[in-house]
Amino acid sequence: MPIEMPQGLPFSVDTWSPSSKKKRHHFLTHAHRDHTTGIVPHFSFPIYSTFLTKSIVLQQFPQLHDSLFVCIEVGQSLVVKDPDGAFTVTVFDAHHCPGAVMFLFEGYFGNVLHTGDCRLTPECLQNLPEKYRGKSGKEPRCKLDLIFLDCTFGRFFQQFPSRHSSIHQIINCIWKHPDAPLVYLICNLLGQEDILQQVSQTFGSKIFADESKKAGYKALELINPDILTQDPSSRFHLLDGFPKLCQTARTLLADAQTNFLSEPLVIRPSTQWYVREEVSEIWNSRKQIISEAIKDQHGIWHVCYSMHSSKEELEWALQILAPKWVVSTTPGCRAMDLDYVKRKLSGSSLTSNGLIWKLFGIAEDSSSDLDASVIEVSCSSIVEAPTQRNVNPQSQTVKVYPVPQEMLNILSSSNLPPLTLFGRARLAIEDATLLSEEVSYPSTENEPVEAVGDIVAELSIHDAKCKLSGKSSVNSKDEVHFEGKHEKFANDALSADVNASLNSNGTKLPISEIKVLSTNNNLPEVFNSDVEEHVHEQESRVKEKELADNCKDVSIILETHVGKMVNNDRIAGCSNSHLLSVGSSKGFNDKFRKLYRSMNVPVPEPLPSLVELMKSRKRVKRNGYF
DNA sequence: GCGATCAGCT
DNA sequence: CACAGCTGATCGC
Numbered sequence: 027m028p029i030e031m032p033q034g035l036p037f038s039v040d041t042w043s044p045s046s047k048k049k050r051h052h053f054l055t056h057a058h059r060d061h062t063t064g065i066v067p068h069f070s071f072p073i074y075s076t077f078l079t080k081s082i083v084l085q086q087f088p089q090l091h092d093s094l095f096v097c098i099e100v101g102q103s104l105v106v107k108d109p110d111g112a113f114t115v116t117v118f119d120a121h122h123c124p125g126a127v128m129f130l131f132e133g134y135f136g137n138v139l140h141t142g143d144c145r146l147t148p149e150c151l152q153n154l155p156e157k158y159r160g161k162s163g164k165e166p167r168c169k170l171d172l173i174f175l176d177c178t179f180g181r182f183f184q185q186f187p188s189r190h191s192s193i194h195q196i197i198n199c200i201w202k203h204p205d206a207p208l209v210y211l212i213c214n215l216l217g218q219e220d221i222l223q224q225v226s227q228t229f230g231s232k233i234f235a236d237e238s239k240k241a242g243y244k245a246l247e248l249i250n251p252d253i254l255t256q257d258p259s260s261r262f263h264l265l266d267g268f269p270k271l272c273q274t275a276r277t278l279l280a281d282a283q284t285n286f287l288s289e290p291l292v293i294r295p296s297t298q299w300y301v302r303e304e305v306s307e308i309w310n311s312r313k314q315i316i317s318e319a320i321k322d323q324h325g326i327w328h329v330c331y332s333m334h335s336s337k338e339e340l341e342w343a344l345q346i347l348a349p350k351w352v353v354s355t356t357p358g359c360r361a362m363d364l365d366y367v368k369r370k371l372s373g374s375s376l377t378s379n380g381l382i383w384k385l386f387g388i389a390e391d392s393s394s395d396l397d398a399s400v401i402e403v404s405c406s407s408i409v410e411a412p413t414q415r416n417v418n419p420q421s422q423t424v425k426v427y428p429v430p431q432e433m434l435n436i437l438s439s440s441n442l443p444p445l446t447l448f449g450r451a452r453l454a455i456e457d458a459t460l461l462s463e464e465v466s467y468p469s470t471e472n473e474p475v476e477a478v479g480d481i482v483a484e485l486s487i488h489d490a491k492c493k494l495s496g497k498s499s500v501n502s503k504d505e506v507h508f509e510g511k512h513e514k515f516a517n518d519a520l521s522a523d524v525n526a527s528l529n530s531n532g533t534k535l536p537i538s539e540i541k542v543l544s545t546n547n548n549l550p551e552v553f554n555s556d557v558e559e560h561v562h563e564q565e566s567r568v569k570e571k572e573l574a575d576n577c578k579d580v581s582i583i584l585e586t587h588v589g590k591m592v593n594n595d596r597i598a599g600c601s602n603s604h605l606l607s608v609g610s611s612k613g614f615n616d617k618f619r620k621l622y623r624s625m626n627v628p629v630p631e632p633l634p635s636l637v638e639l640m641k642s643r644k645r646v647k648r649n650g651y652f
Numbered sequence: 653g654c655g656a657t658c659a660g661c662t
Numbered sequence: 663c664a665c666a667g668c669t670g671a672t673c674g675c
Contacts, residue, residue, distance in 0.1 A: 059667055067656075143665095181663070212662095215666060242668085268668055271662055298662080301664045333665075657673080662665100 028061055029174070029355050034385035036108050039129065039140045039174070040355075042068040050108055053115070055142025056126035057082035057245065058216060065090065072096045074104070074115065078125030082216065082245045100127060100153075110134060118153050120144035121189075122176075122333050123217030124249050130154070136171030136381045139347075141355070143176045146335045146343040147188065159346050170349040171381055177360035178334040182301050185315050185338055192331040193224045196293055199319035199327055200229065208290035210265040210278065214242040217333045219250050221295055225262060226253040234260040242266050265292065272324040279325045293319065295331035341365055351382050 028040035031049065038046035039053045042064035046052070054075040055061060066087055073095050075083070080095040098104055103116040113133025120126040122143045131138040137158070144150065151159065157168040179186075187195065200209055211233065213221050222233055232255035235243055243264060247254065254264075265274070275292045282289055300316065316330040335343070344352065344366035352370070354361035361367050 058665090060665090064656090178665075217666090266668090267666095268662060294662095296662095296665065298665055654675090655673105656675105657671100659671080660669090662667095 029353070032385045033387040035131075035135055035138065036110055036113075037131070040142060044068060051106060053129050053140070054079055054083070055120065055129065055140070056123055056216075057086065058123065058143065059086075061142070062086065069094060074098050074129075076100070076117070076125045076127055078249070079127075081248060082125060085244055085248060108133075116155075119150060121147055121150045123215075124219060124245070126217075135385055137168070138172045138174070139170050139349070140174040141176050143178070143334060143355075145189070145333055146176075146339050151343055151346055154347070160348050165348045166346075170347055172351045172353065172385065173344075173347065173349040174353050174355050175340065175344075175361060176334055177340065177354040177356045177364070179297070179301065179332065179336050180340055180354065180356070180360040180363050182336055183338070184300065184336065186297070186332040186336045187316055187330055189220065189331065189333075191317070192295060192329055193221055195317065195319050195329045196221060196295055196331075197225060197228050199293060199329065200225065200291060203289075203291050205288040206291040207261065207282075207288055208278075209262050210275075210290060210292045211262060212265050212267045212271065212292070212294040212296070214239075214246070214264060214266060216245045218295060218331070219246055221331070222246070222253055222264070223250055229262070231260055231262055232257070233262040233264055234258050235264040239264075239266050267294065271326065275324050275326045289325070291327060292325060293327045293329060295329045297330055297332040297334070299328045300330045337364070 030041050030043070030046055031038050036049060037051035037053055038049040040055055040061040042052075042062065047068045047070045049070075052070055052073045054065075054073055057079045062083055065083070066089055069090060071094050073080075075095055075097065076099055077097045080092070080097060083095075084090055084092060096104075098115070098117050100117050100119045103114055105112055105114050111134040113131055113135070116130040116132075118128045118130065120128045120142050122145055126142060126144070128139060128141045128144055131140070139154075139158075158166050158170055160166040196211075200206070203209075209225075211222065211225065213219075226233055232253055234257060235246075235254045237256060240247075243254070271294070278290055278292060299322070319327045319329045321327050341364060344364065352361045352364070352367050
């Protein structure tokens with residue numbers, strides 16, 4: 027659940043509302059629906075995202091136009107020019123779902139990392155610039171001023187298996203049930219493609235996906251079309267988790283019984299079942315790592331598959347990054363549950379961090395006494411979701427640790443919307459005066475912005491007289507003019523919005539000028555000595571590089587005003603470049619061994635039925651010879 | 653009628 | 663409390 031950025035930041039991340047539309051730059055971390063809610067009525071140029079995220083979003087919302095997006099890939103940096111000062115944004119893999127990234131912003135506002143939704147694995151952290159990572163218990167050379175952190179499971183103590191391990195558990199579950207004639211996989215979320223790919227690869231079979239339920243796996247068709255089949259005789263079926271999964275599972279099992287068939291397998295890779303109180307309590311009391319699939323009373327096999335970090339992973343990441351300030355991007359003030367945040371607050375170093383006050387639009391004034399007592403801050407959900415009905419402003423109260431006196435004054439003066447320290451930035455930026463506010467920010471104590479990555483492009487945003495012209499391509503350094511009745515635009519919705527912007531902004535619209543400054547291959551360094559991880563890292567680099575190459579010249583993106591740019595081949599080529607040929611028996615054993623080695627797990631025993639078959643073949647041979 | 657928003661469900 | 667996403671009800675234009 028994304029949150030609005032504080033008024034001191036010139037950009038929005040994953041929010042599409044009238045207030046975030048007033049920001050000058052818009053970033054999209056990934057294409058899950060809860061991060062694109064409102065994008066159709068409240069989009070605004072430019073939207074920065076990866077090529078893959080853009081492609082999925084355009085598929086979901088055909089009303090949007092390709093030219094709204096500026097593609098930026100993992101490992102790349104952009105220098106974005108802004109009236110308040112240029113800032114650099116660098117993109118890192120968020121290990122959440124295909125196309126999902128974290129954004130690191132470095133500029134006059136300080137150094138801000140927005141994780142989007144993420145699984146902050148060691149590998150994920152290693153990709154961040156070295157200066158922001160503390161090593162061997164030491165603090166990093168350069169501290170992040172602020173992290174917007176995905177605290178979805180910040181209250182969940184249970185360790186999550188790695189995604190590799192989760193997929194292995196699924197494969198093992200199937201392996202252990204050779205008699206199951208059908209295997210139903212509830213995997214139609216963006217982010218579960220790896221499961222289907224690995225299952226398909228391991229068992230040498232494509233996965234049946236019902237054409238009538240196409241809406242559920244549209245993104246999958248874009249990312250891994252090769253592993254799907256329309257042939258219902260496949261042993262593997264994609265199953266929709268909705269509606270009433272328990273009932274569906276029971277029906278499938280009962281049908282098999284009626285027809286004297288072996289039980290089918292219904293496998294649900296998800297974290298949801300494990301985080302339910304009754305289940306999580308059992309796991310916590312057992313102090314066991316979730317290492318295999320579990321069957322519930324409905325006959326559904328659950329595998330813990332998480333696209334978000336556990337509390338443990340978050341604590342570990344914060345220890346490494348040692349940020350000055352943490353804001354949860356998830357509701358419920360969950361950053362407050364993190365030990366790092368609690369320690370930080372009790373350390374009461376808040377007054378020294380004037381930069382943060384400015385970001386949140388709070389003047390740093392004379393009285394800087396610290397009130398060492400614990401205070402209660404009203405944490406009304408009405409600010410978080412102003413459009414929600416039936417909300418009780420008094421419903422939530424959180425404990426906050428020592429807080430500066432001026433903060434107390436501000437909170438009690440009540441002319442500002444409630445703000446939860448460290449819990450959640452929830453600032454209704456209703457008065458858009460922030461853009462015109464003359465606030466001079468001190469330069470950060472940190473070193474000057476440095477560009478990291480493959481491509482450094484410069485983007486300058488300025489107000490340009492808006493003429494609609496029929497130009498279908500834009501060269502870099504060209505100013506973009508719009509003229510007349512926008513007949514060259516293939517998409518009516520965009521055109522409508524251009525008109526809307528013209529009206530509301532008095533014929534002015536911010537236009538970007540993009541200039542590619544340089545290209546180099548300085549991808550972020552890797553310092554881990556673990557060879558396996560390093561190899562994996564290299565593979566994902568190759569993938570990233572391929573994607574990056576596809577978007578090398580940022581101006582290309584702007585040249586695609588007309589016609590759709592959703593290029594299935596290109597995307598398929600990227601994601602499947604390392605895919606083994608499905609269904610091929612040639613060199614199967616080797617590939618299996620490689621697959622399992624790559625997952626760092628023992629190679630499983632062959633299927634009992636296969637062993638039986640091999641034995642019988644040997645018997646036949648023997649009988650033939652003698 | 654259409655689109656936005658929300659509750660409910662898994 | 664608790665993924666992400668779908669469906670259907672409701673509201674407002």
